[in-house]
């Protein structure tokens with residue numbers, strides 16, 4: 378079965394015009410002014426991995442559009458008892474889900490689900506693959522702060538290798554001609570990452586990444602993910618941590634983004650996290666209108 382119309386499985390195969398349509402529609406969405414676009418619909422949130430921002434923001438978005446939401450988490454459900462992904466999919470479909478939002482540790486899990494259920498499936502993060510709603514809300518945030526993507530220089534710093542956020546962001550930004558510089562030690566920012574999309578290059582030097590940059594996107598450096606890699610955190614901090622002195626290397630009006638959760642003292646200092654150029658909480662806020670647009674699109678109401 379082909380994925381149902383309105384599914385959002387990744388950014389890579391989404392056309393630039395469709396991305397703009399979602400971003401424009403998101404501008405019209407306001408969670409403080411609830412709408413009825415999804416009135417009576419059931420949105421199933423199927424989370425096989427921990428999540429704070431993504432889950433709560435999909436939930437608020439769905440409710441702001443008049444939908445009911447049901448949260449199924451890996452712990453405390455049949456998933457924990459060993460039920461397969463597809464059997465869970467069939468079950469949630471049978472109880473009357475109109476949209477399935479899924480986060481899963483395996484790349485491709487949302488695709489598998491979408492091939493077997495006849496309702497739109499939204500990928501809320503799959504393994505090391507994609508995180509399309511995060512890329513869209515990041516794009517939304519960039520456009521609220523910068524005129525356009527054209528000619529924009531974006532530095533992505535941190536654990537790129539383990540980041541589905543970075544992958545989706547590269548696909549999205551490259552479709553609009555932005556210059557993307559990936560920066561980190563070789564284990565976290567391998568050379569091959571430059572082949573992700575056009576306009577992407579890799580550097581080991583933070584000065585090189587920051588010079589002339591409009592947007593600095595920091596990524597989580599999660600210590601549990603580093604097992605087996607030769608990463609010395611003290612050295613990471615010395616070479617890559619975003620601090621006020623480094624921030625000055627970028628353009629004066631550069632903004633600092635981070636998908637969260639942030640680790641103060643590792644990826645960035647508190648001065649930067651709480652400083653005037655940070656847009657980290659704004660990103661969280663922008664997740665709601667963006668996901669309202671994604672959900673409205675899922676059922677063909679993005680008009």
Ligand code: NCD
Nearest residue numbers: 430431502508597636637638
């Ligand atoms: C990210 C994720 O889960 O991919 N967080 C998020 O959704 N806001 C980033 C991460 O966990 O590293």
